Amino acid sequence: MQDASDLPDATAWKAAPTPAPGASLGSPREPERGPGHRSRRAAAHAWSIDYLAGQGIELHATRPESKLPAQAGWASAGRDPAELRDVLRVFPELGLAGRLGPYRDRWLIEVEVDGPGGRESAEGLLGPLRTACWLSSRGPHWLAWVPELHARLLRPVKNHPAFPGLEVRIGGWNARLGRPKGVQFCVPPTATGGFARTWVDASPVAWLPDAALVRLLGFSAAQTRSAGERAVGVAAREGGAAYGHDAGGRGVDFEAAEEVDEDDAEWIEYRRGRVLEDFARIGPAISGAGGHDATFAAACAVVEAGVPEDDQMEFLEAYNLDCDPEWSAQELEHKLEDARIRVGDVRRKRDRLWRAFASRKGRPRTGL
Numbered sequence: 001m002q003d004a005s006d007l008p009d010a011t012a013w014k015a016a017p018t019p020a021p022g023a024s025l026g027s028p029r030e031p032e033r034g035p036g037h038r039s040r041r042a043a044a045h046a047w048s049i050d051y052l053a054g055q056g057i058e059l060h061a062t063r064p065e066s067k068l069p070a071q072a073g074w075a076s077a078g079r080d081p082a083e084l085r086d087v088l089r090v091f092p093e094l095g096l097a098g099r100l101g102p103y104r105d106r107w108l109i110e111v112e113v114d115g116p117g118g119r120e121s122a123e124g125l126l127g128p129l130r131t132a133c134w135l136s137s138r139g140p141h142w143l144a145w146v147p148e149l150h151a152r153l154l155r156p157v158k159n160h161p162a163f164p165g166l167e168v169r170i171g172g173w174n175a176r177l178g179r180p181k182g183v184q185f186c187v188p189p190t191a192t193g194g195f196a197r198t199w200v201d202a203s204p205v206a207w208l209p210d211a212a213l214v215r216l217l218g219f220s221a222a223q224t225r226s227a228g229e230r231a232v233g234v235a236a237r238e239g240g241a242a243y244g245h246d247a248g249g250r251g252v253d254f255e256a257a258e259e260v261d262e263d264d265a266e267w268i269e270y271r272r273g274r275v276l277e278d279f280a281r282i283g284p285a286i287s288g289a290g291g292h293d294a295t296f297a298a299a300c301a302v303v304e305a306g307v308p309e310d311d312q313m314e315f316l317e318a319y320n321l322d323c324d325p326e327w328s329a330q331e332l333e334h335k336l337e338d339a340r341i342r343v344g345d346v347r348r349k350r351d352r353l354w355r356a357f358a359s360r361k362g363r364p365r366t367g368l
Contacts, residue, residue: 041092044189046085048199052098052132052187053081055205057108057143059187061087062095067192068321069184070094095190100183101171107151109208110169110185113139114158118165125163125215131206134188137195141185144208155220162219270357271350275305275315284322295319295327299339306350312336 053059060079061070071079088094100108111126113119118139132143146154157168171183188197208216278301285291285298298319302312316332327335 038092041189042089045088045092045096048096048187048189049081049085049088051202052205053084056103057205058099058103059084060097060099060184061091062097062184062186062190064093064095065191065194066095066326067097067184067186068324068326069097095192096187097184097190098187099171100169100185102148102151105148106145107148107171108205109144109146109151109154109171110141111144112136112141112167112169113165114167115165118167121163121166125166125212127209127211129206129209129212130201130203132203133199133201135198135200136186137193140200141197143185143205145205146208146213150213150217153220154216155223157216157219160219168216271305271307271353272315274353275301275307276318278305279319279322282319284319284324285327286324291323295323295332295335296338299332299335300343301349303336303339303343304349305353309340 049059058079059081061084062068063070084096088096098108100110111122113122115138122140122142126142126144129142129144134141151170154168154170156170157163157166159165159167169183169185186192186197188199190197279298282294282297282301285294295316299312299316302315307315313329313332313336316336317329320326320332
């Protein structure tokens, strides 16, 4: 196991330049090519495994230069740290990733710089937090623990005006399958896009500061309120009683809006499961084997299911994880644009899903 004494302190990320793809920070956690590369990379993997698995964090291998898991069912299967060390010693070009989400009485979340202003947002949110921190091609990433009770109230953040350039990834639980959702983070020295991740601070994973938790809970409450108001508005426009509220939304207060959002979340999760089943039926896009047609079919499945346009890319990115090679974000957006033209306003699939979901809930539902 490597010694962590040569790592910079927790504030080093503030002075570090924004990394660029292909750049090298010259860190001992970033083994360079050349003689002894395999053994250095295996040693770096072993250090990361000991450091994170020693804190109870579940890890798994990823494909070389990719975020794709090397093991099917990674989110629920888990892997023994000693076995994982052996695998990465034999195949050091594989990457290493961990699982976000629930761990007994706590949840593991990731905060990462994801655009302009992200470093300032992170500093304002986290303050002088000492915790696991590394650099990737986009910038610094932090891991933190959140109490389970509070984590269930949090919503993910991605480049929101309240947190410019920042992404907060929460992870979660798939109630339909009864297992953690497949939300992962890549661990140094894993490389993607030609850039190897590099440890900046190896303090034990800390609890998210109270001030940061309060701010994120406030953001999440505002998002919940907004989603509830939008759902009531949909019911009013469609002229029917949706989710137990009258068509005009009369008498709806904040608590009622929260109820709407909770019910709406169940519908979204149900629809997500059905779309994922479509993805499994279509199969991953493989270069030279009809990959374009498969991806277009997946995009059409998303649009036909009535997934809101703002969320469609998230669905298609989940499909993209199993594609070989992965599509770029621009290519996926083109597929969605073409799918929207093809599908148009036809939502027969959405209507079928809604009727099935309503029947499952055991009460009449007329709103979408």
